[in-house]
Amino acid sequence: MRPAKNKQPNMDSLRQLIRQPSHVVIVTHKNPDGDALGSTLALAAVLNKLLHNVKVVLPNDFPPVFNFLPGIEKVIIGEMNPEEAVAAFEQADLIFCLDFNSLDRIDRFGLDVMASRAIKVLIDHHIDPEPFADFSISKTEASSTAELIYDFLLDMGLDKYVDIPVAEAIYTGILMDTGSFRYGTNPRVFEISAELKRLGMDDYMLQIRLFNSMTEKQLKLLGYCLANRMELMSEHQAGIIWLDKEDYKKWSIGRGDTEGIVNYILMVRNMKLAVFITEQQNVTKLSFRSKGNINVQEICHNYFNGGGHRNASGGQIKASIEDTLAKVKEIIPLTMNAYQLQHEQ
Ligand code: 5GP
Ligand code: MN
Secondary structure (H helix, E strand, O other): OOOOOOOOOOHHHHHHHOOOOOEEEEEEOOOOOHHHHHHHHHHHHHHHHOOOEEEEEEOOOOOHHHOOOOOHHHOEEOOOOHHHHHHHHHHOOEEEEEOOOOHHHHOOHHHHHHHOOOEEEEEEOOOOOOOOOOEEEEOOOOOOHHHHHHHHHHHOOOHHHOOHHHHHHHHHHHHHHHOOOOOOOOHHHHHHHHHHHHHOOOHHHHHHHHHOOOOHHHHHHHHHHHHHOEEEEHHHOEEEEEEOHHHHHHOOOOOOOOOOHHHHHHHOOOOOEEEEEEEOOOOEEEEEEEOOOOOHHHHHHHHOOOEEOOOEEEEEEOOOHHHHHHHHHHHHHHHHHOOOOOOOO
């Protein structure tokens, strides 16, 4: 039975559905981060135990730092194996869409989700979800999709399947989306973390794997960015770090090598807006971070065909690094002048 779209669905029917073994696809957004991967692999591990035929589809590859997550060796990478990914969507009875709110976030596979006869379940914490799902669990107040997955498993009566590998996948999502409990937190995320620790999850090992596992090249690239590619616009409490195509070649930058660099700008006293710009092969990508009430989701939505959260968003533009920098430098004063900026000293 398919519930009416956009109505508050009856979770009982999903509880029944999830107990009947079927073909399940779990898909998450392109350039998957720790929350996308942790929430997806946690759910996949539990559904495997219920004897579903589970396929995880990632639109493109993941950063190697997440190699340890349970079941990651079995994921289908759509960019590399498009036929296998399309076949998975065609066979699916149930599709879970995790950690994204619009079908363009999964590139061409958005069409496969749309065309599929499967029941679709969205579990996500981004603003303004598209109404494509039959069941939608969309909570912007959640720290992470991983937090929502834990509560979803509880709600479905599947908590007994949360073992240590599942707990570690969920905790990875929480840690990565809260910057180790520095932002986006709420009481629930601490309660869940306590439950996971009680189960025996090794949080210390996860901290080391996720945050003390940089390669020498990554650390040097960070140093290069801070020394040579950082421009602060102090009067607007904003800063930019950028890398061009030449930098990509010179440093042979790969997936995950630039993760987290944007955050360093906000470590500077009084900085409220951080922009990290990378000129890639066919597109220039932007990552925005902010403190407090500065809304970067609006900036990404209005100017860069993107979105995300109030304090962490991303987008892209078909323009050179020079033109993108010029545009960002125009947008920063426009945006920041709209806020009552307060210097802390
Ligand atoms: P990041 O800057 O780490 O790539 O992404 C920060 C946040 O913005 C994440 O929640 C991510 O889902 C979202 N985001 C990043 N890039 C895009 C994009 O191109 N489009 C949309 N809609 N969201 C994005
Ligand atoms: Mn997330």
